Amino acid sequence: MKVDVLLGLQWGDEGKGKVVDVLTPRYDVVARFQGGPNAGHTLEFEGKKYVLRSIPSGIFQHGQVNIIGNGVVLDPVLFKEEADSLEKSGIDIKKILKISKKAHLIMPTHRILDAANEKLKGDAKIGTTGKGIGPTYTDKISRNGLRIGDILNDFEPKYNAAKAKHLTLLNALGFNPDLSEIEPKWMEAIEYIKQYELIDSEHVINKLLANEKSVLCEGAQGSLLDVDFGSYPFVTSSNTVCAGACSGLGVAPNKIGEVFGIFKAYCTRVGSGPFPTELHDDTGAKLRDIGHEYGAVTGRERRCGWIDLVALRYTIMLNGVTQLIMMKSDVLDSFETIKACVAYNVNGKEITDFPFSIENNVTPIYKELEGWKTDMTRFKCENEFPAQFKEYIKFLENELQVPITIVSVGPDREQTIIRNK
Numbered sequence: 001m002k003v004d005v006l007l008g009l010q011w012g013d014e015g016k017g018k019v020v021d022v023l024t025p026r027y028d029v030v031a032r033f034q035g036g037p038n039a040g041h042t043l044e045f046e047g048k049k050y051v052l053r054s055i056p057s058g059i060f061q062h063g064q065v066n067i068i069g070n071g072v073v074l075d076p077v078l079f080k081e082e083a084d085s086l087e088k089s090g091i092d093i094k095k096i097l098k099i100s101k102k103a104h105l106i107m108p109t110h111r112i113l114d115a116a117n118e119k120l121k122g123d124a125k126i127g128t129t130g131k132g133i134g135p136t137y138t139d140k141i142s143r144n145g146l147r148i149g150d151i152l153n154d155f156e157p158k159y160n161a162a163k164a165k166h167l168t169l170l171n172a173l174g175f176n177p178d179l180s181e182i183e184p185k186w187m188e189a190i191e192y193i194k195q196y197e198l199i200d201s202e203h204v205i206n207k208l209l210a211n212e213k214s215v216l217c218e219g220a221q222g223s224l225l226d227v228d229f230g231s232y233p234f235v236t237s238s239n240t241v242c243a244g245a246c247s248g249l250g251v252a253p254n255k256i257g258e259v260f261g262i263f264k265a266y267c268t269r270v271g272s273g274p275f276p277t278e279l280h281d282d283t284g285a286k287l288r289d290i291g292h293e294y295g296a297v298t299g300r301e302r303r304c305g306w307i308d309l310v311a312l313r314y315t316i317m318l319n320g321v322t323q324l325i326m327m328k329s330d331v332l333d334s335f336e337t338i339k340a341c342v343a344y345n346v347n348g349k350e351i352t353d354f355p356f357s358i359e360n361n362v363t364p365i366y367k368e369l370e371g372w373k374t375d376m377t378r379f380k381c382e383n384e385f386p387a388q389f390k391e392y393i394k395f396l397e398n399e400l401q402v403p404i405t406i407v408s409v410g411p412d413r414e415q416t417i418i419r420n421k
C-alpha cells in the first residue's frame with residue numbers, strides 16, 4: 001500500500017482538519033508529519049466544534065490509529081490540555097494515539113526564545129504563533145534538541161543541559177525568564193506522556209503498509225509557509241510540502257499515493273509577510289466577516305484576499321497534487337463578481353511562474369468571473385450547483401490542470417460534496 005497525503009496549498013487554515021475528519025473513514029491510520037501546536041485544525045459535527053493542535057484530525061472517527069510522527073514538535077503541556085479535553089468528550093485517546101519517539105520536545109525556554117526573537121526583530125517580526133516552533137526546530141537541526149524517546153531514561157540531566165544553553169543565550173540577549181511556575185507543570189506533563197505508547201513510527205507505518213493498511217498523512221500549515229519554498233523569512237520552520245511527509249514519517253518517496261491539495265476559494269494569511277492579492281478594502285472585510293477569518297487558536301484577524309492561481313500552480317507543482325479540494329466556496333455565495341489572480345505583473349513584465357520574491361514589486365493581474373448569488377450551504381450534490389459556480393470550477397480546473405474532487409460548502413462534516421470524477 002501507499003500513503004495518501006493531505007496538505008494545505010496556501011498560507012494555512014485552508015480547512016485541513018475538516019477534510020481529514022471527512023476522509024478518515026476511508027483509512028486505517030491518520031498520521032501528522034510536521035508542525036506542532038502552531039496549528040489549529042477545526043472540526044465541526046453534530047452541532048459541536050473542536051480545535052486540534054498537535055493531535056491528528058482522525059481522532060473523532062472510530063477504529064483508526066492516530067500517530068504523531070517524528071517530524072512533529074510537541075509541547076507536553078499543550079498536548080496534555082488537548083488530550084484531557086478530548087478524554088472529557090469520551091475519546092479513549094491513550095488507546096488510539098501513538099507518539100513517535102523521534103518527535104522533538106518544545107521546552108518552556110523555546111517559547112521564551114520565540115518571544116525574544118520576535119521582540120529583537122522589531123517591525124520585521126514574523127508574527128509567529130509564539131509556541132516555540134522556530135527555536136525547537138533550530139535545536140533539532142543544530143543537534144541540541146530533546147526527543148520524546150529521551151524522556152524514557154535519565155531525562156533530567158539532558159533537560160537541564162539544554163535549558164542551561166537556552167538561559168545563557170537568553171541572558172546574553174537581556175532576558176531573565178522566571179520558570180518557577182511553568183517548569184513543574186511541564187515536568188508533570190512529561191510524566192503524563194509516558195502513559196502513551198511511544199513508538200518507532202517509521203517501522204510501525206511501513207509495517208502497516210506492508211500489511212495492506214491504508215494511511216492518511218495530515219499536513220499542518222500550508223505550502224506558502226514552507227521553510228524552503230514559502231515567502232521566506234515569513235514562514236514556519238518546517239517543510240510543509242509533500243516531501244515533509246517522507247521525512248516526517250519515514251515513508252519513502254515511492255510510497256506516496258494520492259496527494260490531496262486543499263485550498264480556499266479565496267485566500268487568507270495570518271501574521272506578517274507578503275500577500276499579493278490581499279484586499280485592504282470592504283471586500284476584504286466582507287470575506288473576513290462571512291468566512292469568520294480569525295485564528296482558530298490565537299484569535300488573530302486573518303488577512304483576506306482573492307484566490308492566487310500563480311501561487312496555487314506553484315504549490316501544486318511542488319507537492320505533485322493529484323486531487324484538489326476547494327473549501328469555503330459558500331463564503332463567496334453573495335458576491336456579485338469574483339476575481340482570480342491569473343498572473344503577476346513584476347516591474348512591467350507579466351509572469352506566471354511564482355518568483356523568488358513577492359514583495360511590493362508584484363501587482364496581480366485578475367480575471368473577473370460572475371458570482372453565483374445562491375446559498376449553497378444546504379447543497380448535497382454537485383447537480384445542485386448553479387451554472388456560474390460550475391463555470392468557476394471549470395475555470396479553476398483548466399487553470400490548475402488538476403481535478404477538484406471535493407467541494408466544501410460549510411464548516412460542518414456534512415457540508416461536503418464529493419464530485420464524480
Ligand code: GDP
Nearest residue numbers: 013014015016017040041042328408409410411
Ligand atoms: P485548518 O488549519 O486548515 O484545519 O483550518 P482552520 O480550522 O484553521 O480554519 C478553517 C476554518 O474554516 C474553520 O473555522 C472551519 O470550521 C471553517 N471551514 C472549513 N470548511 C468550511 C467551509 O466550507 N465553509 C465555511 N464557511 N467554513 C469552513
Ligand code: IMO
Nearest residue numbers: 012013038039040127128129220221236270271
Ligand atoms: P494551520 O495548521 C496559519 C504562521 C504564523 C506566522 C508563521 C510562523 O492551522 O494551517 P510559527 O509559530 O509557525 O513560527 O509562525 O506561520 N502559521 C500559521 N498560519 N495556519 C497555521 O497552521 C499556521 N502555523 C503557523 O502566523 O506567520
Ligand code: MG
Nearest residue numbers: 013040041296
Ligand atoms: Mg488552522
